Amino acid sequence: MSHESDVVVTDWLFGMLAFAAIALYLYGVYRSDREKHLRRWPRLRIVFWISGAIISASALIGPLAVLSHAYFTWHMAGHLFLGMLGPLLLALGAPVTLLLRTLPVQQARRVSRFLRGRFARFYIHPVTAAVLNIGGLWLLYTTDLFAMMHDHLWLYILVHIHVFTAGYLFTVSMLSIDPVSRRFSYPFRTVVFVLALAGHGILSKFLYAYPPHGVPVEEARAGAMLMYYGGDAVDLIIIALLFRSWYRSAGTRLTIVPNATPL
Amino acid sequence: MQRKPVTNWANRKKFQTKNLWAGILFGLGFVAFVDETVFHQLLHWHKFYDKSTVALGLVSDGLFHAFSWFATVGALYLVADLRRRDALWHKVFWGGKLIGGGAFQLYDGTIQHKVMRIHQIRYDVDLVPYDVVWNGSAVVMIAAGLLLLRSANQDARGTKQVEPRVA
Numbered sequence: 565m566s567h568e569s570d571v572v573v574t575d576w577l578f579g580m581l582a583f584a585a586i587a588l589y590l591y592g593v594y595r596s597d598r599e600k601h602l603r604r605w606p607r608l609r610i611v612f613w614i615s616g617a618i619i620s621a622s623a624l625i626g627p628l629a630v631l632s633h634a635y636f637t638w639h640m641a642g643h644l645f646l647g648m649l650g651p652l653l654l655a656l657g658a659p660v661t662l663l664l665r666t667l668p669v670q671q672a673r674r675v676s677r678f679l680r681g682r683f684a685r686f687y688i689h690p691v692t693a694a695v696l697n698i699g700g701l702w703l704l705y706t707t708d709l710f711a712m713m714h715d716h717l718w719l720y721i722l723v724h725i726h727v728f729t730a731g732y733l734f735t736v737s738m739l740s741i742d743p744v745s746r747r748f749s750y751p752f753r754t755v756v757f758v759l760a761l762a763g764h765g766i767l768s769k770f771l772y773a774y775p776p777h778g779v780p781v782e783e784a785r786a787g788a789m790l791m792y793y794g795g796d797a798v799d800l801i802i803i804a805l806l807f808r809s810w811y812r813s814a815g816t817r818l819t820i821v822p823n824a825t826p827l
Numbered sequence: 828m829q830r831k832p833v834t835n836w837a838n839r840k841k842f843q844t845k846n847l848w849a850g851i852l853f854g855l856g857f858v859a860f861v862d863e864t865v866f867h868q869l870l871h872w873h874k875f876y877d878k879s880t881v882a883l884g885l886v887s888d889g890l891f892h893a894f895s896w897f898a899t900v901g902a903l904y905l906v907a908d909l910r911r912r913d914a915l916w917h918k919v920f921w922g923g924k925l926i927g928g929g930a931f932q933l934y935d936g937t938i939q940h941k942v943m944r945i946h947q948i949r950y951d952v953d954l955v956p957y958d959v960v961w962n963g964s965a966v967v968m969i970a971a972g973l974l975l976l977r978s979a980n981q982d983a984r985g986t987k988q989v990e991p992r993v994a
Contacts (some may be wrong), residue, residue, distance in 0.1 A: 754897060761893035766885055782912065803896055807904040814908060 575625045577721065582621035589613050589659065595666045600664060609657045616653030619645045624724060633714065634778045640787035641794075646724065647697075647731035648798040655735045660742035679744065688744055690756040693737040697730040705767065722739050729773040734760065739805050750810045757806070761799050768792035806809045838914035840983055846916045849905035849928075850923020854972075856899030858928040859891065861934065872949045887939065891931075898927075918982065922975035929968030933971070936962040 577609045622628050623642035631638040660679070664672045678684055704710055704723060713719045738757055739811055740747050768791040775784030839846070865874045909915040936958065940947055948957040 625931050754901070758890070758893045758897055761896070762886070762889040765892050766889035769885055769889065800896055800900070803900045807901055811908060815911070818912070 567808045570720075571630065573717065574629065574721065576622040578621055578724075582617045582625075585617045585654075586614055589617075589657065589662065592659075592666045596662060599665070605662065605665075609662075612653045613657030615660065616650050616655075616657060619653060619726060620650030623650070636776075636783040636787040637790060640790045643727065643791065644798065647701075647727045648795065651728065651732035651735045652798060652802060655739060655741055656734060658741050664743070676743070678799040684747065687733055688737050688746075690734075690748055690753055692735040693730065693733040694756050694760040694763075696726075697734040698760050698767070701764070702728055702731050702767055705771055705776050706774075708777060711778050733804065738802055739809065750806070753806065757799075757803070761795075764795050764799075765792055768795065835913045836983060838912055839916040839919075840908055841921055842914040843916065843983075845905060846909060846914070846919040847923040849902045850920040850925075852898040852905070852923075853902035853920075854924035854927025854929070855931045856895045856897075856902060857924070858931045859895035860899060863892075866948070872962035884939070886993060892919065911921060916979065918975055918979035922972045922979060925968045925972030925975065927972075929965045930966065932965035933962060936965060 588610070590610070596602060596605045598827065621644035623632070628638065628642055628645075632642040633639075660675075664675060667675065673720060679688075687696075703712075704727075709719075713723050736742060736744065737748075738753055768788045772785050772788035775781055779787075906915060906920070936948075940958070940961075947954060948961060
């Protein structure tokens with residue numbers, strides 16, 4: 565991946581994708597806000613979406629991408645952006661809700677049928693998403709895949725698309741911000757999350773001890789610690805959001821009996 | 828005219844176990860957090876990764892670390908939930924905190940340090956005083972927690988029942 569032309573290719577590819585994501589979303593918001601019977605699309609979600617797209621893309625284009633080819637520590641910073649923070653911010657943008665709002669009824673139905681279908685249901689399942697996410701990382705860093713990825717452009721692109729997609733799937737399987745086919749119970753999601761988080765933490769410490777092929781020990785150690793604590797930071801946000809959603813849903817089941825005794 | 832709010836014993840008793848679990852989880856998470864921040868990050872007494880680590884130790888350490896975040900955040904949401912139900916019972920909550928914190932410390936001090944030898948409290952010093960303080964304080968915490976729970980149960984017995992405000 566040290567070839568100039570390859571960098572140009574990935575810059576264009578991922579840059580266009582990020583640009584398209586932001587443009588389409590903004591167009592969706594414009595369409596949605598034109599409908600008078602709908603509540604105005606929350607501005608905060610626009611901020612989430614745009615920052616999510618920029619943060620995800622920053623791992624793949626521009627200076628961070630160039631640095632991450634040369635230094636493992638920067639690669640890990642990119643990984644945090646592309647696989648964790650970016651997807652989380654994008655998920656908070658609630659793109660599916662926006663899509664369902666903007667599409668004509670007929671097509672919206674088709675989308676929601678797809679989301680309820682077997683295919684989508686399989687991938688949004690917390691266990692599938694966790695295995696794809698954490699399992700993929702184990703594969704990447706404990707086999708020769710990491711070294712190979714830097715020799716083959718197509719593999720590089722594929723791996724990064726996987727890291728991003730798996731991160732996004734995992735986030736939405738934990739936080740049901742958008743409408744999904746099936747909501748899993750909070751205890752179930754909690755257990756899956758703890759195991760996934762543990763898998764991520766264990767891999768970080770494993771990389772500290774056994775650096776991937778061709779990575780200098782010092783870089784691997786700094787990268788592993790960044791992965792460990794950075795992962796913690798993002799996961800802490802997801803945990804808080806997960807429990808907040810539980811707190812709210814438990815609140816709707818509370819019926820408040822007015823207090824008879826004056827305070 | 829201001830009157831002291833009535834203590835909602837009915838709700839407290841109904842959610843006693845939840846109070847206890849909120850405390851245990853928070854205690855667990857808190858002690859794990861203090862261990863990480865004070866001993867790893869500030870004092871550097873033990874490190875991010877110690878060479879003696881076996882695979883099982885790494886897994887157990889990772890699981891506990893992951894669980895500790897969940898425990899801390901989850902416990903605080905449980906407390907918020909108990910509060911809005913007018914059922915927060917501080918004595919039970921604190922009892923749980925001490926038990927949970929003590930239990931984690933005892934587990935860390937005996938199983939992780941001694942049995943699995945993941946890491947020690949310090950290196951290149953005589954470990955005995957450190958181990959005694961570490962595990963001794965854990966036992967004291969657990970005992971204090973149990974005493975608090977007993978005292979809470981005594982408070983609850985014989986108190987007049989107050990109609991729950993929140994069903």
